[in-house]
Amino acid sequence: MNPLFKCARGLLPALLLILPAAISARAAELPGESIYRLPVTLVDQDGREFRLGDRRGGPQLVSMFYTSCQYACPLIIETLKKTQRALRSTNSSPPQVLLVSLDPERDTPARLKQVYAERKLDSSSWTLARTDPANVRKLAAVLDIQYRVLANHDINHSTALVLLDADGRMVARTDKIGDVDPGFVAAVRQVLVSRTIQKGSR
Secondary structure (H helix, E strand, O other), X not given: OOHHHHHHHHHHHXXXXXXXXXXXXXXXXXXXXXXXXXXXXXXXXXXXXXXXXXXOOOOEEEEEEOOOOOOXXXXXXXXXXXXXXXXXXXXXXXXXXXXXXXXXXXXXXXXXXXXXXXXXXXXXXXXXXXXXXXXXXXXXXXXXXOEEEOOOOOEEEOOOEEEEOOOOOEEEEEOOOOXXXXXXXXXXXXXXXXXXXXXXXX
C-alpha cells in the first residue's frame, strides 16, 4: 500500500471530527436534534439573506405555507396570531414566528412583503421567507410537513405549527388550525417562562 495513502486513510477519522468545527464552531455546539444543524439559507420579505441557524437564541413558532393558498394558509397565519395573543399574560416577549414558503418559484421577496403588509404582521416578531426547492424539501421533511405540487401549481400540504426551543429542538407541535390549541399554548408558555427564569439566573 502506498505510504501516503495509508497515512491519509489514518487521518480521515480525525478530519471528519475537525472539519465540522472548522466550518462552524457555533453549529458544533448545537444539540444533535436541533434543526439549526441544517445548512439552509433563506431570504426574508425584505430581501435579507440569513441562515436557519441565525434564528438560534429564542423560542420560535415555525410553519410552512405559500402566498397564493386560499384555504389552509390564511388559517395558519390567523392561528399563529391567536396563539401569540393567548400568550400576552406571559411576562416575556412573544415567540418569534417563521413561515417558510412551499412555493419558492412564485413567492419572491416582493410577494412575501405584499402578503406581510396585507396580513398586518408584526415586524418585531414575524418573518416570511423563501429558500430553494431542495431546502424546501429538507425543511418539510424535518418538520414532518407533507406537500405535493399539482399540475395547476396549487399545492396540497399538511398543516402544522411547530415550537422550537432556543437551540432549535422541536418541543411541541399542533395540527389544529383555525383556533388555538390549549395544549400547544401551554407548551409555548412553559418554554417562555423557562427562558425568562434562565435569563434571570444569569
